[in-house]
Amino acid sequence: MGSVAVPPCHVVAVPFPGRGHINSMLNLCRLLAARDGVSATVVVTEEWLGLLGGPVHAPGVRLETIPNVIPSEHGRAADWAGFLDAVYAEMELPFEHLLDHLGAAPAAILADTFVPWAVRVGNRRGVPVCVLSALGATMFSVQYHFDRLPTSAGGSADIADATDPCLIENYIPGLRSIRLTDLEPTHSDKMRLGKILEAYPYVRKAQCIIFTSFYELESNAIEFLRQELPCPVFAVGPCIPFMALQENHADSGEEQGYMAWLDAQPASSVLYVSLGSFLSVSSTQLDEIAIGLAQTKVRFLWVLRDEVARVQHLIRGSDGVVVPWCDQLKVLCHPSIGGFFTHCGMNSTLEALYAGVPMMTLPIAFDQPVNSRLIVDEWMVGYGLKEKARGDGVIARDKISEAVKRLMDCGDGEGTRRRASLLKEASRAAVEVGGSSDRDMASFISYISHFKD
């Protein structure tokens, strides 16, 4: 990694309390602390300290906690709006108490988009607040410019003389392939949408925006945001734990089992399956996936924590292994992995791109349908399953089998593997010395280090 001559620079980071968001923030802080003179304190709830399994093993990054003032992570999906209400209302005060006890004011507060009160805290204390978007630049731009969407999509603009009124590009430049229908899973729930959009007036008062994505991946969206936003925009990704991968740690006890199994499989023969750490598919859909996977005869490694006994029963006799958790980036980068069946969370997407693994997509909600659209139509490194759904929204086992075979057999008449391999190179080049993310990271550190000059 490159380094810049800066005075010691300590940042306090506050992620949104959810796996995908905490991972993004921790990875950003690891990348920052790998630079000369930079250190980070990451603030999580006591519950999350336990879920993370203790301290972070990265020089210059430490965890601090606030009390469990929000509902437990276990079961938060059941009352998502209530959880967000609590995050918006209850974390600010204990965070301020913690800041009071941390000593000298930090050079900056790094705050997830969805802890909007952190902007208020920073502005009150004269500390710059840098908003980290764990969403891609594309989805961030949709939400930031939401008012530009037509009224039919919940925005306030009249439908223009658009050639294809379903394309979001007609309302928000830089978003070539995204369609209004890609927003439906989240935007049809008005309460959920309202809660999400509540964060954006605060984003407008932040001193800069950081993306976990990288310039080459979302250049159109990033360029447009750079023109439109009143503050600097840095793309420093992929913010994924690639440094831990390069450190080559010995496998933990749990890892040894599935890594040994992967070692024994032929190159590119295994489908990795992980459909998210928060929301999940219906039981009916889960059964169809299990039976569909089993009938392909393709080898698979499936991360699954709920309904495991039933799934194990449905896949008996197949070449599949089910585990409750794995080191996902390490697995994706294993030579035996040939495809990824994903819900398209942003971290998972960035990890698959870094590994150069083609994807089969089954987005559930939030930004996932937009990420799926990028994977399938814009980057063309995967195949979508959603449009194969029956009238009841379920994708049948045969459709799943067909799609798995197409993904794993792509030999590569369709160019999918070749494009995945090109994006793998682009992803790695971005974080190399002199790459786009390396340069943006240096600019970001310089920006916060000299903010008060």
Ligand SMILES: O=c1ccn([C@@H]2O[C@H](COP(=O)(O)OP(=O)(O)O[C@H]3O[C@H](CO)[C@@H](O)[C@H](O)[C@H]3O)[C@@H](O)[C@H]2O)c(=O)[nH]1
């Ligand atoms: O066995 C596993 C399963 C997951 N992971 C990691 O868990 C993270 C999951 O993050 P992500 O892929 O972003 O999914 P979610 O946790 O579902 O993320 C939420 O947050 C993301 C960032 O805002 C959004 O893009 C998603 O839609 C939203 O559901 C990734 O880093 C994975 O590597 C593991 O390490 N091991």
